[in-house]
Amino acid sequence: MLNWREKSRSVSQALEENERRRNDLIKERAWRQNAEYQSLVNMNGQHTEFNRLLGLGNELLRARQGLTNSPLRIPQATLDNKQTDALEKSRRELELSRRKGEERERLRLSYSADDLGFASNDPRYQTSRQELINNGLEEWRNNQANKPQKKGPKSDEEKAVDTYDRLIKQQKEQIALESQNTELAKVKYQVSQGETLDISQSQKAELMRNAALIDQVKLREQLRNYEANLADSNASSRAANDAELLGYGQGTRFRERMREQFNIRKEFEEKNTALLRQRQAGEIDETFYQEGLALNKRYLDERLRDQEAYYSALMPSAVTGQRVCVKVLRTGLTLLLITHLSLLTW
Structure with missing residues (x-):
């Protein structure tokens, strides 16, 4: 029993000692x-x-x-309050421009405290001045933390998901539109899918009007292309007739040569027409159009020269062939005449 009391007393003394030290x-x-x-x-x-x-x-x-008193220095005028304030403001802005982040904000808050009368050299305002600066810094840190973070580059997995979503969206749009492949139908489909919830009714109406105008432009372009195809068909028919009439009555070989040259010129003329339509559609500029015409003319001339050289190479062979035919005919006629005379003599 005595030992227990001694232990209890020693524990109490230790606790009191710890409390006193704390x-x-x-x-x-x-x-x-x-x-x-x-x-x-x-x-x-x-x-x-x-x-x-x-x-x-x-x-x-x-x-x-x-x-x-200096002959090269003009005495400085006394500044009024407005000029002094402007000069002080410029000095402050210069100091602020030399700092960044929290350091810049701290200096700006110290300037604000000075303007409010919380003088830094007056001990009576030290607590209030420091509280003002600390509150401003805390507000600045919170605003910085609430700013949206810049997103980094997407990963390959995110890119794959975006591509999949985009393809699914396009397929759903094609299924919903079916044969109504017009800009107005596309806008109506997007409105029905809730993709334009953030815009007003007047903005939606403006989208509808613009879509209708785009459809009208596309329709006129389709009609022009259809008419151009009809004109090309008629021109091709007339060109075929002209090719048949070229050199008519001048012999088969001459007509074939004229037809070949005509087809060559027609081929390059079609290239020029294609360039002209691309220029009118705005697909190429004037410089490219003129350079394309010059290239077509150069290669057309080269093609015609090659064709003329080919014709010239055929001429000696043709003349030789004609001479051989004449010689064979003469030999055959001579033999036939001798045979006939021999029969008469016999």
Whole structure:
């Protein structure tokens, strides 16, 4: 029983000792924090006083320089309050431009505190000044944290998902539109799918009108193309008739040559017509159109020269063949005449 009491007493003494030490540490920490705060207040006050004295010295120096009688220096005029404020504002903006992030915001808040009368060299306003700056910094940090983060490049998996969604959307649109492949039908389908919920009714009506105008332009373009195809068909028919009439009555070989040359010219003329339509449709510019015409003309001339060379190479062979035929005919006639005379003599 005695041992239990001694142990209980020793435990109580240890707890009291720990409690006393904890209280001493709390008091010491509070004392140190108060000393640090007072030191900070004094340091800020001394720093502000130093800046004030330095500013007074600079002003005195500028005043002395302005009053110096120098033949090359004009005395400086006294600035009014508006000019002084503008000059101070420019100095502040210059200092702010040299800083970034939280440091810039802290300096801006210190300027605001100065403008509100929370002088940094007055100990009476130190707590209020520091609270104002801390609250402003906290607000700035919260605003920075709430800003939307810039998205980085998408991964291959995200790109694949986007491609799949886009293809599915296109397929659904094609199934829904079926044969109504018009811009107006597409806009109506997008409205029905809720893709235009964020725009007003007047904006939706404007989309509808623009879609109808686009359909009209496409329809006119389709009619022009259809008419151009009909014109090409008639032109091809007339060109075929002209090719048959070329060299008519001049012999088969001459007509074949004229028809070949005509077909060559027709081929390059079709190329020129295709370039013209591309130019009218806005698919190519004027420079490309003119260069294309020049290239077609150059290669047409080259093709015709090659064809003429081919004809020239055929001429000697044709003449030789004609001579051989004449010689064979003569030999045959001579033999036939001799045979006939021999029969008469016999």
